[in-house]
Amino acid sequence: MKRRTIMWFVGAGALVAIGGGIYAWSTSLSRAFNARRADAAAEPMAKMPVLTEEDIAPLPEPVRHYIGLTGSIGRPIVTEIVMHFDAAMFDAPGEPGMTGPVVQYERFDVPHRLFFMNTKMKGLPVAVLHDFNRDQATMRVRLAGLANVVNISGPELTRTETVTILNDIAFYAPSRLTDPRLEWTAIDDARAKVDFTLGSNTVSAELIFNEAGELVDFVSDDRGMLEKDGSLTIARWTTPLGNYREFDGWRLASEGVAIWHLPEGPFTYGHLRLTHYEAR
Template sequence: MIWGLAIFAVLAAGVTAHIRATDLSRRFEALRAEASAQPLAKEATLTEDAIAHLPPPVRRYLALTGSVGRPVVTEIVMRFDGTMFAAPGAVGMTGPVVQYERFDWPTRLFLMSTRMKGLPVKVLHHFDRGEATMRVRLGGLFDVVDLGGPDLTRTETVTILNDLAFFAPSRLTDPRLTWTEIDDRRAAVYFTLGPNTVSAELIFNDADELIDFVSEDRGMLDKDGSLRILRWTTPLGDYRDFGGWRLASEGDAIWHLPEGPFRYGHLRLTHYEAR
């Protein structure tokens, strides 16, 4: 998902702009075409035996989502209605979000279009086989945020784990994941991707739905361009059917600041396709 766009606070702070010529929407489509052109490996059907090693609440969640008995998901395309907040109490900035992701490489592309103070703003996240970048473009010409590097890559690795848990649950058997059972409604998961191992606690309700994802490994972008590690949670709910997949369709992204929780994002899933 989008999770992590405290970058709008950086926009409001007036980070030095640099002129760029390429529209981020066109860049998104070019990168998506390049990634999706790579052949997908044929994935095995997810069986009860394949999930037997998982903690009980995770096994029940996989059954709920319709993952058992279907091929493991490798590639997803999603669309959301999004609202982002630059600061606690700020007016929300709304706009469409499109996301493309495949988990075998892995590759993740996220594009949001919105407006700030009357000017168009586009945000592009790109994760490609172990390297993450993030760009925010104002007015179609100026990059007010242009980030990369190992800290961002680690942060976006947490985002991929979040996407995997909520939107590609059949991949919770991925060999890059290891698990610790906590109790009947919670499980801890560890995700190793390249040099990074990140973790989260998954929380389930009495209906076996995944309702929250809690990580201590994700960085919030500060005004000076650095990433500050904070507790990050994504409470989601309103489970709906998307082509036979039962998935959470709406929820929030929250940074847990020293002064209290800051709900900086809200998303509603409007379109989902997987293969």
């Protein structure tokens, strides 16, 4: 049976007769993204201290090494990021992918996370908006600007997106790995376990590092995959990333995939390539 992923997809069965008006396909969700981003960015932001070697001393050794490699030492701890990606997403194994640009805005103090994608499915324009606002998450997928074909929210989605925020911290705000909401357990010289508490949710992941000290995979059993009936099924989720590059002095993973590990085998449902990164 084909499954829905929680990220960025609309099933073929969701297509409807739309008539005219395709010209308006991207307007409403893009406006919602821009409005929410402006509101989130306008909230007061505390000045963060410069990260020091002393700050990272309590962390497991591979985490300390990784933070140093990313260029985080000697710079203020990151609170806000803006990222642009080129993305390819797949609704099910063997199906054609959907490609398009992604813009992501995130604040880790409040927190806020906004993810917006433009793509097409079967020739029809699709817009996708993920919105994590303080303590609740929503996901909307709009076909041709006329109707939501996915519109979900609730505590299960919020928990799922909490895992996504933890993943973003690990790969794209490594100075935040000192955040007091994180609790670390050392495993060995290439792995460490982390628990992240946000509101009523505590989620966990295992971080895996290569011989060079780079973070190359993130493994969590706390994330939910969207099914056809709108429910979320917990499945192992991994994001092997690599191709580390410099972005304004930050050395970050720039390319990789997202994988659901299902009983019938792994399903690589997404590929992302980072093209632009800003942090403060």
